Amino acid sequence: MNRIEGKIALVTGSARGIGRTIVEKLASEGAELVISCDMGEATFEQTNVRHEILNVTDRDAIKELVKKIKDEFGRIDILVNNAGITKDAPFVRMSEDAWDAVINVNLKGVFNMTQAVAPLMTKNKKGSIVTISSVVGLYGNIGQANYAATKGGVIAMTKTWAKELARKGAQVRANCVAPGFISTPMTDVLPEDVINGMLERTALGKLGMPEDIANTVLFLASDESSYITGQTIEVSGGLAL
């Protein structure tokens, strides 16, 4: 199918896990080009994927990449802010380094990327920004005060973008996806009792797959969701934290 035919998409944190699956999904749905960005190397089989080394905390490198895309294509239609990290600790013992590192990637990284890309979208009066939040940003989670703050923060930023970026008739939309527990390298390191505890509180009784998130991102990236903005879609199998 060609649900995003001819679009130019940029996805961060896409060397592995959810981001990688999002890149593959968008590329398989008719995108002209999907630019995959990660700190690490990655190769993709699809010919309409280009991988770039990019750290979302590096504002100069982001500006340079966006300029390169603008010079070549004149537009970015879809931005997926997916790069994210965890540095968990009980709140009272959380180090300043753990706090700063997570804020810097998960919150400021999203600010950096969107601030660089949004002007292109508003100029073209069209675009879709999809940011990967988390159920932890909606409900909180023990040991994840830093992560929860970033994932709640991107939801609040998204609601603001939905208002600011749609001024003067621009059809620029911004939405979040809030995954529950998804089987990726990020969750593979969790102890078995933590996973089992999560499964007990998940109505569907299983972990989600990266494909479940990629399908929702595809919907929000495509024109099928053209009247949806400022929203957060929870994809958690009915998790009650």
Ligand code: NAD
């Ligand atoms: P992952 O750890 O498997 O992959 C994250 C990718 O981001 C890696 O390839 C890593 O190199 C990249 N990355 C990290 N820091 C970066 C930076 N500064 N610049 C560029 N790239 C960077 O993680 P995942 O499980 O695929 O998670 C993807 C997103 O989904 C994250 O935002 C995460 O918070 C969110 N999420 C995941 C789950 C889950 O259960 N896996 C649940 C809720 C939300």
